Amino acid sequence: MENKEIIIDDTYAEAFKTKAAHLLITATTKQLAHIAATEATGFATSFIGCGAEAGIDQYIPPEKTPDNRPGYSIIICQNKTEDLEEQLLERIGQCVLTAPTTAVYNLIEESDKQTNLGFKLSFFADGYQTSYDENDKTYYKIPVMSGDFIIEENFGITNAVAGGNLFIMAKTQQTALLAAQAAVEAIANISGVITPFPGGIVASGSKVGSKKYKFMNATTNEQFCPTLKDEIDDSQLPEDVNGVYEIVFDALNEDIINEATQKAIDAIKTVPDVVKISAGNYGGNLGKYKINLIKQ
Amino acid sequence: MENKEIIIDDTYAEAFKTKAAHLLITATTKQLAHIAATEATGFATSFIGCGAEAGIDQYIPPEKTPDNRPGYSIIICQNKTEDLEEQLLERIGQCVLTAPTTAVYNLIEESDKQTNLGFKLSFFADGYQTSYDENDKTYYKIPVMSGDFIIEENFGITNAVAGGNLFIMAKTQQTALLAAQAAVEAIANISGVITPFPGGIVASGSKVGSKKYKFMNATTNEQFCPTLKDEIDDSQLPEDVNGVYEIVFDALNEDIINEATQKAIDAIKTVPDVVKISAGNYGGNLGKYKINLIKQ
Amino acid sequence: MENKEIIIDDTYAEAFKTKAAHLLITATTKQLAHIAATEATGFATSFIGCGAEAGIDQYIPPEKTPDNRPGYSIIICQNKTEDLEEQLLERIGQCVLTAPTTAVYNLIEESDKQTNLGFKLSFFADGYQTSYDENDKTYYKIPVMSGDFIIEENFGITNAVAGGNLFIMAKTQQTALLAAQAAVEAIANISGVITPFPGGIVASGSKVGSKKYKFMNATTNEQFCPTLKDEIDDSQLPEDVNGVYEIVFDALNEDIINEATQKAIDAIKTVPDVVKISAGNYGGNLGKYKINLIKQ
Amino acid sequence: MENKEIIIDDTYAEAFKTKAAHLLITATTKQLAHIAATEATGFATSFIGCGAEAGIDQYIPPEKTPDNRPGYSIIICQNKTEDLEEQLLERIGQCVLTAPTTAVYNLIEESDKQTNLGFKLSFFADGYQTSYDENDKTYYKIPVMSGDFIIEENFGITNAVAGGNLFIMAKTQQTALLAAQAAVEAIANISGVITPFPGGIVASGSKVGSKKYKFMNATTNEQFCPTLKDEIDDSQLPEDVNGVYEIVFDALNEDIINEATQKAIDAIKTVPDVVKISAGNYGGNLGKYKINLIKQ
Numbered sequence A, B, C, D: 001m002e003n004k005e006i007i008i009d010d011t012y013a014e015a016f017k018t019k020a021a022h023l024l025i026t027a028t029t030k031q032l033a034h035i036a037a038t039e040a041t042g043f044a045t046s047f048i049g050c051g052a053e054a055g056i057d058q059y060i061p062p063e064k065t066p067d068n069r070p071g072y073s074i075i076i077c078q079n080k081t082e083d084l085e086e087q088l089l090e091r092i093g094q095c096v097l098t099a100p101t102t103a104v105y106n107l108i109e110e111s112d113k114q115t116n117l118g119f120k121l122s123f124f125a126d127g128y129q130t131s132y133d134e135n136d137k138t139y140y141k142i143p144v145m146s147g148d149f150i151i152e153e154n155f156g157i158t159n160a161v162a163g164g165n166l167f168i169m170a171k172t173q174q175t176a177l178l179a180a181q182a183a184v185e186a187i188a189n190i191s192g193v194i195t196p197f198p199g200g201i202v203a204s205g206s207k208v209g210s211k212k213y214k215f216m217n218a219t220t221n222e223q224f225c226p227t228l229k230d231e232i233d234d235s236q237l238p239e240d241v242n243g244v245y246e247i248v249f250d251a252l253n254e255d256i257i258n259e260a261t262q263k264a265i266d267a268i269k270t271v272p273d274v275v276k277i278s279a280g281n282y283g284g285n286l287g288k289y290k291i292n293l294i295k296q
Helices: A030-040 A081-095 A117-125 A173-188 A254-268 B030-040 B081-095 B117-125 B173-188 B254-268 C030-040 C081-095 C117-125 C173-188 C254-268 D030-040 D081-095 D117-125 D173-188 D254-268
Strands: A012-026 A053-060 A071-078 A103-106 A113-115 A130-134 A137-144 A147-152 A155-170 A206-208 A218-220 A243-251 A274-278 A289-292 B012-026 B053-060 B071-078 B103-106 B113-115 B130-134 B137-144 B147-152 B155-170 B206-208 B218-220 B243-251 B274-278 B289-292 C012-026 C053-060 C071-078 C103-106 C113-115 C130-134 C137-144 C147-152 C155-170 C206-208 C218-220 C243-251 C274-278 C289-292 D012-026 D053-060 D071-078 D103-106 D113-115 D130-134 D137-144 D147-152 D155-170 D206-208 D218-220 D243-251 D274-278 D289-292
Touching: A012 A030, A012 A053, A012 A081, A012 A254, A030 A053, A030 A071, A030 A081, A071 A081, A071 A155, A081 A113, A081 A117, A081 A155, A117 A137, A117 A147, A117 B218, A137 B218, A155 A173, A155 A254, A173 A243, A173 A254, A173 A274, A173 C173, A218 B117, A218 B137, A243 A254, A254 A274, A254 A289, B012 B030, B012 B053, B012 B081, B012 B254, B030 B053, B030 B071, B030 B081, B071 B081, B071 B155, B081 B113, B081 B117, B081 B155, B117 B137, B117 B147, B155 B173, B155 B254, B173 B243, B173 B254, B173 B274, B173 D173, B243 B254, B254 B274, B254 B289, C012 C030, C012 C053, C012 C081, C012 C254, C030 C053, C030 C071, C030 C081, C071 C081, C071 C155, C081 C113, C081 C117, C081 C155, C117 C137, C117 C147, C117 D218, C137 D218, C155 C173, C155 C254, C173 C243, C173 C254, C173 C274, C218 D117, C218 D137, C243 C254, C254 C274, C254 C289, D012 D030, D012 D053, D012 D081, D012 D254, D030 D053, D030 D071, D030 D081, D071 D081, D071 D155, D081 D113, D081 D117, D081 D155, D117 D137, D117 D147, D155 D173, D155 D254, D173 D243, D173 D254, D173 D274, D243 D254, D254 D274, D254 D289
Parallel strands: A103 A147, B103 B147, C103 C147, D103 D147
Antiparallel strands: A012 A071, A012 A103, A012 A155, A012 A289, A053 A071, A113 A155, A130 A137, A137 A147, A155 A243, A155 A274, A206 A218, B012 B071, B012 B103, B012 B155, B012 B289, B053 B071, B113 B155, B130 B137, B137 B147, B155 B243, B155 B274, B206 B218, C012 C071, C012 C103, C012 C155, C012 C289, C053 C071, C113 C155, C130 C137, C137 C147, C155 C243, C155 C274, C206 C218, D012 D071, D012 D103, D012 D155, D012 D289, D053 D071, D113 D155, D130 D137, D137 D147, D155 D243, D155 D274, D206 D218
């Protein structure tokens, strides 16, 4: 079932340093945990226009959570530590504290920097908060209308990697789309990585800046636009390509970005009528990491 | 199947004036439209800590959309027009323009105020955008990697109503939760109203300000917290109530808030072991609208 | 967004007479009703190897159901009335009576033939069943471990139409697939029609009988198989077609089959890179109905 | 978050010998594999009225499947080998061969008995089927309208265990329901076990035979019906129990049934207002296995 005609471009994705928090949201049922995790990581596709890049990492089964309930791990990224702290306060305070039956735990055991998110949120209890220690950690209990909301006191902030990416070029737009979905699903199964765009997929990959408008930080990547193929001189699209999707992923470290890249390529290879896989970079001048598509 | 023992409190929900946009997101499939709509309305539960209150309004079948594709209508609210314009630019630009196969249309035909969201987003095309007129409206075509993104030029901004609400008190937390889900589903079927909290439900209803911490704008509503029932003197919870959930809804006008209130009450009445339905208000001094639970 | 290059074959789908029941399953929440409806209509794609053709028809909001709870209407088809009665007894008895919080109502008000499904199922109560009349109908209350299961006494059996169909031919398999999904979604919005195959789509459309094996009632439709295009002499596939999906639909009457056909064609037209739409027939000798693709 | 007041009945669930097949369904995307797996395991809650007991076992990520695509493992049970073979032929032939982009693999490596399901289904290709060997296994390639359908030749049939069960008794019906959902989710994470009822839950647990009707094989378990508590003399329900749900599970062996039982109990313990956990047995005379609730 392998599409053996796919061309893997001998290039690299250029990825960047960022800061990340890794949290676990549990609830009475998997669905309730998913609802909270989805809301908390919404409107978080790109640093360009969102306050954070965020997404659901993994489903964590009851036997692996501190309270024996099902949960989802999420990753929230921001380039500045203080901005990340603010995003955590708002996203957990507005989207998880408010969600039915939830509790929140830290998943970064060791980190240079920590934020006392649980302590800060505990003031919501207006004096009725209590704290307790268990397994060398401190937790806050916040009485709410539905019962008690539990949150760990401290959450680690770690160095992470943003901007892993692949370009999927196919004979039709819909084929590129299903291949992108397959790639996102392959990445979804890896712990420590998220695909922050809608459904994990970018329909409108961009270049840095603009050729025409000085006020634009990012504009369409016209060299990869199928409907401009015959209109511009420097199209990068092969003759038989009529649809291109990009996938973008952020991870807790460079190894995971590499693993995600390879697993995504393997998944894309299962889809017939994909023509080529490439990636976006800026000549290596902007980002710290070069993620090769072809393993060296 | 009606729970005839429910007490409907003879009180009112206090609701507020706000501004709203009403947009339609279409895509090749219902699922793709849903993914974009979910991302665009994420992290948008409450003005207290989010940039907007937003949610999915209705599924719009292919035959009722301008491009004959399935879609979802969404509502995005903000109290200030200029903040709403910024939220629209960021949420549609980051979460819908980037989503596979989408297009975006205005659903507010008549309004005092309009924002030229489509015009602004068209600069992303870096000079390759084109516009065309159809049915007396102007649309922009933005070439992207997956094909062309279509967006209407102008979007209406209308006066709307935020903060419709109900308190659901039940013998157990889980019963209150399922009754809240039933209420949210009843509201979901009404056009022009959203339930912006996670899954439409608020687990941690709040009071304005704080008794103890001056820096807090909102804190837990301790009078309705089951775990504080025996600890405080002024609990508002009946003896047999051990779980309380609030639902909150924003709508395009007061009539819809009233309709949503009644439909939600009807739905809650179908759930056994719910004890009482009430609502949150501030003595009528803060909000413009008083939404009675019992029809006058 | 219309694909103007699609060829609509000037042919017809050949459809058949069948018998159908139309039932409403309600529950405390939409999700619970959906779970029961899905189980009850599973393993029901084709009369060739399943006991019935069945599927979910519509979501019915709380305000339109007898018990003010959300529900799903389903359609179950069989060619013989007595076989349909048996399927109803087993599918409702095993998959809905057993499902959390459900109730079941008849949706066919007038019919020559009725089956007393509720009466038969009431024996499960082992003498503890009770019946009551409301709005000129009789209902049974069956005590179960979770509470009481309610079911109407009589259910209508009506003449219906099975085997509406379309062939979707596209440049790639994945494009045909997404076009088929769009077609299924367009049909999903029409009341009184189901698409009984998995996800509403047939990946392996068949011809009647076999050229080679006498014991086979149905075999692959090789004239429409892309991977046999160069191997056989009588392929019906255009040069640039590499993927074909069929959609099949059953409806309560011929008008609905016609409406579904047109709505599905409209939906398919929105997908780029679809090449041709056709339909399956047997020269008009087997089925009672000829459903034209191009309106006469 | 543990409900420490739950009473665990010192009893056992009585489980039975059965036969099972364990199959893997893969597809281009997780969702497409899920659609096929759901249809193939529908209408399969109980041997009493369904042709099989069946359900989805696990999501299998691309890196663990033979074709590097996402998949779902399913289990199909029947008491007689020949009936199981017929169910496999019909369910895979009607619900998976017909589903978009699917392939089917055997997951039982060693077994006394095998069925050549792939060989039998290959006749659908009407002479155009081909077979090939890979890793010491034989596969069939069946040309269909969407491309090629791949299926392994031989599938193992193994001895298995049916009828693991728990009774969940709670203060309200809705609390018992959410606890049952939590139990089903805990079991879902264990490989080799399914919960065949709708959503994994039984709302209408039964006793063998009938006190009143000789023609009934199974009738309501009135001793556990909340609405009959005051009407019968031998109710087994504690005073404060108003809702009871049963969960039922089938597994590939007795160890897995025991593990599922313990994991389910752990999950139920996280839900407040559950009163008691028990199980169904017939005095140990009918089934081969006694599954103790309290580990010996």
